[in-house]
Amino acid sequence: MTGCDDSFDIIVAGAGPVGLSFAASLAKSDLKVAMVEPQALERLANPPFDGREIALTYASIRVLRELGAWDAIPACHKSPVQGARVLNGSSPFALCFDPPRGSAEPLGFLVPNWQIRDSLFKIIRLHDHVQLLCGHSVVGVTNSHKGAVVKLSDGRRLTARLLVAADSRLSRTRDLLGIAADVNRLGSSILICRVRHERAHHQVAIEWFDHHQTIAMLPLMEGVSSLLLTLRASEANRLLALDDDLFLMELTDRCRGRLGKMTLASTRHTYPLVTTWAHKFWASNAALIGDAAVGMHPVTAHGFNIGLCSQKQLARRILTARRDRRDIADPDMLQRYENCLRLSAAPLYYATNLLVGLYSGEHAAARLARHVGLRLAQYFPFVRHGISAMLRR
Template identity: 35%
Template sequence: MDNPERARILQAMEHNSDILIVGGGLNGPALALALAQTGHSVTVIDALAEKARKNAAYDGRAYALALASQRLLDAVGVWDKVADHAQPMLEIKVTDGHSGAGPSPFFLHFDHAEIEEGPMGYMVEDRHLRRVFLDAMAEQDSITQISGKTVVAQATDDTGVTLTLDDGTTMTGGLLVGCDGRRSGTAARAGIKRTGWDYGQTALVCAIEHELPHNGVAHQFFMPPGPLAILPLTGKRSSIVWSERSEMAKRINAMPEADYLQVLRPRFGDFLGDIRLQGDRFTYPLNLTIANSFIGDRMALVGDAAHGMHPIAGQGLNAGLRDVGALAEVLTLAGRRGEDIASVLVLERYQEWRRFDTAALAMATDVFNKLFSNDNPILRLGRDIGMEIVGSMPGLRRGFVREAAGLTGDLPKLLQGRAI
């Protein structure tokens, strides 16, 4: 073996980890656990201090985990630690209407009993998910966590990737994965541009307590300014994701609690009895943003770093976990064949697997939002007829239920509940 080749191999062996993951929200830890199970060493870097991430107070933020996503969490060893905090979604009701006028007589009703696999999904609060991910990573010797540090530079050569943190520390790895959100610094430093647009809408997010039980039913109520999702949490509580025009949302969120509830009540209705707020309120500007490439030189993007979409179908985290399952499977199988897991040939397999699916989902959410977030009488008639047709056809309705449960398409093994 000549000296340059020997030097290259020795340098590669001195990496801090096989894989460096930037972003410790939910997708980053899920990927770290999946990769650790298949023998990779991983470092997860997050800008937020671990104490702040682990001891998050109750704030009502929650995720609608599709059944396939729940299977991935089970496969990476965290579901049993969060299951007691998970609320099964047994039904989904979709209606159209105006604030204070009640729903349209045309609606969609999806029931988990139409499929054999179980609930369509589960609602789990953000605070519980983050805590179990942090605990699970701490139990893995092959996972290193770096919290409270920001990546300020990244460089790539033939032997790997070098990251520079804001305290001057450098980290090296064979592959870099960006799980750092819609404004991904990882993507920006790699020169990857994004395509997308702003919706002029802002999501108001909060949790409420109500008098009557929700019975595991999720509601999506479409109104001209934007959709209102009422998502069941454990107990007599629900998570609200409520889209309004951005200027209106800003005014509503600045209101005192009593006034905020007064605006919400006619939109919410009285089917769950009296309601009151629990925890903090949040706002999130809504846009569509897709990275022009999901991969770069020894680098891949996962979750919102690759694709951020409208929350109208609640598929943001589910799409990210599909990325996690696909990337973990591609890297693991390539490694078993003796390939360089950071080579462009390997990373292109990941991109080919995920890019079409995510682009189709992003476009679907975009079309649905534009179709339903208006009061055009012709469009209103068309969508009401469409809902009536879908609701009257069991086969088509069952297809929608399976789609909501994440059971369609080319599923990675982890989302089938299988080991890689």
């Protein structure tokens, strides 16, 4: 799987969950693929817990199943979400999302990010024509008549017909390609940890927009939830630095006893909140997938779901071009990829940003708008059913 070739059909920058799923989508073809990833091979092969529990839609589960990754994830790591409640401040009113009446199927499943990475990595390593170049990053990109010329951090130069950037929302490859992006640093962070708690969660997720904080409680195994606190970055860092006892005390206080007595069940992690929208999803001999193309705010839990969809759309076009002996970096094909992804991702991206603006505002008008918005959504069932249906697609 590792070697010293320097000429490939495709180079993927970034072995995150989207880069890995893209390589897995191509793994059964005869395309020669290289994956460039700064992390060490050992770490990719044994991804550590990173706090993230990814809410997967049924469409994403289908893609992971087709790749062989879904069945490789142990059942104990797939937590069903039987419902979701949205709360506003201290109001007892809750906007409810439930599966349609008569359906026994949950809204979706929560799976730890490290498990998704692990199962995808195990697929990649079975395929000799996917080469992993770990411990390196992409530091330069130029074009030749044959395709992209990629410079690595160790000075090596690789060539490929197509370079695919999957190197995060702050993608360096995207910058090197000269593709502009709206990068919005929100000044807040998400602090995440797992807690064991006294009260049952009944597999129902809670999103609670409280004053100066948002708390998400994601139901995992019985008596265990993942807690996500969205706070000013300085507040999140202060909490991260507290010792376990003080941290738990403050957490219990912030949750106002909603889960009963709590104990810590994992390490704590923080993520700065940054959203990204690339102005183009392709350039000459190159394309963007995953967060490098569309970096969603996590509040609607759709970043990876969109990323998985983006890699599938691109991989499908590449495989068809290969089968028909056409160019795998054809500009018309890449433009069609962009059109399709733009159409599916833009409504969610902008609706999510609108929601974030509405729910993070602390002034009286924003509070009133939230209050009215939640009640309207509750009394117009098509809104709730539309969102539930979107999750279950």
